[in-house]
Amino acid sequence: MYQKTVLRNGIRVVTEKIPYVYSVSTGIWVGVGSRDEQESERGITHFIEHMLFKGTQRRTALDIAKELDAVGGFANAFTSKEHVCFHAKVLDTHLPLVVDVLTDIFLNSVFAPQEIEREQQVVLQEIRMIEDTPDEFVHVLFQEMFWKNNPLGLPIYGTAETVARTDRESILRYLDRTFHPEQIVVAAAGNLEHDRFVDLVAPSLETLNHRERRADRKKPSIHPAIQVIEKELEQVHLCLGLKGVAQTDENRFPCHILNVILGNSMSSRLFQEIREKRGLAYSVYSFLNSHADTGMLGVYAGIAPENIEETLKLIRQQLDLLATEPIPETELAAAKEYLRGSMYLNAESTDSRMNRLAKNEFLFDRFIPFEEVEEKIMAVDAGSIQEWFQSVYHPQRMGLLLLGPAGLKEAHLENILLEKE
Structure with a gap:
């Protein structure tokens, strides 16, 4: 059962009671992310995510870890382009403890200078680790190119x-400017009572009264360049990428189904053509990056240098087929069932349910039943x-980036992509 309460300062509290589980997943979400940072602040949201576990006025970093470990709980945080979330999962009997810990770190972190200095070294190692992981780093580089001159394209x-x-x-200034109560959603899913949960979070969170509001976001334009x-x-x-869909776009349902068919499953066209039939790649897939106001549909492949041209031609061939030939009914039905099955299997996790509650609140300001999504898919x-797909697929509007010993010039790649002689 879904319930919602808006606290006096505008913070939204949303819960979903799942009586047959023994756990509760709780998250404090803020609707700001790396795309909301100013030039001099790049990475500060992610840095704050790290720092909130480094001690409060009442607890040291070790105290925070010990209290959650002592009840078999799990806490973590993540930063995205548009959100930062501090979350935890415990047995339902320990909900008061986890609420106390989460609200304490959220409101009362001290940001001690010595902890900041230490965590700077940790984050620098994280940056180096990503840059040393080429199958991950290529996505970072591609987004910088594709959404050039917009914070959305910059690394988190x-x-x-x-x-x-x-x-x-700088941390305190950023918090005061962006962590406005109306940008905050507290979500919880599991074996809990809504009113009791509100009683636990309200006394502390209602004290938050940042006066500034997040600045309006600038919607990015795409820059379909070719880069080696x-x-x-x-x-x-x-x-490789092209224009996709925003998270609220009604075309997200056709787009998600197309993504499954193109390369987001083992039976997908790209996986079968490039890996299974020809052995050109171990890892090949398509993906969606969807945000509040824009999106990207992309393809990734890790290949030997001598296989670049053949792989690009096969990708282009599969994109052409999707634009020119209707998807057979059996393939379409299988893709729908794949999405339907994934949705309901994820629903068995309280973490997944908590994430879904918060995201729907930010995007749609309401709870969306699974049955409604299933109906849209079907x-x-x-x-x-x-x-x-015909409305977004224009080969001259696609971006392409190669990272590695490619040995090819951009002009030659453009000829392949545009099927020029």
């Missing part, structure tokens, strides 16, 4: 220079998928 973790400049004063970044690696990491036909 910032740069070594901006992380090194972060101090207590030569690097000594064993493989070439290929990332209503999609081959014609609507093809119609949507």
Whole structure:
């Protein structure tokens, strides 16, 4: 059962009671992320995510870890382009403790200078780790290119220079400017009573009264460039992308189904054509990056340098087929069932249910039943998928980035992508 309460300062509290489980997953969400940072603040949201577990006026970092470990609980946090979330999962009997810990770190973290200095080194190692992981780093580079001149395209973790400049004063200024109560959602899913949960969170969270509000976001334009970044690696990491859908776009249902068919499952067209039939790649898939106001549909492949041209031609061939030929009914039905099954299997996790509660509140300001989503998925036909894809698929509007020992020029890659002689 879903329930919602708005606290006196505008913080929204949403819960879903699941009486047959023994756990509760709780998260404090803020609707700000890396795309809301100013130039001098790059990476500060992610840095704050780290710092909130480093001690409060009442608890040391060790105290926080010990209290949750003592009840078999789990706490963590994450930062995205548009949100930061501090969350925990415990047995339902320990809900008062986890609420006390989460609200304490959220409201009362001290941001001690010595802890900031220590955590700067941790984040710098995280940045280096990502840059040393080419199948992950290629996505970072591609987004910078595709959403050029917009904060949405910049890496969540910032740069070594901006992380090194972060101090207590800049953190407090950023919190005051962005962590406005109306940007905060507290979500919980599991074996809990809504009114009791509100009684637990309200006394502390209602004291929050930041006066500033997050600045309006600038919607990015796409920059469909072709870029080769030569690097000594064993493989070439290929990332190709085109305009996708926003998270609230009604075309998200045709887009998600197309993504499953294109490359988001083992039976998908790209996986079968590139890996299974030809052995050109171990890892090949399509993906969706959807945000509040825009999105990207992309393809990734890790390949040998000599297989770049053939792989690109196969990707282009599969995209052409989706634009020109209706998806067969059996393939369409299988993709729908894949999405339906994934949705209901994820629903068995209280963490997943908590995440879903918060995201729907931010995007739609309401709870969306699973049955409503299922109905939307099942209503999609081959014609609507093809119609949507034809509206966004223009080869000259695709971006392409290669990371590794490619040995090819951008002009040559453009000829392949546009099927020029």
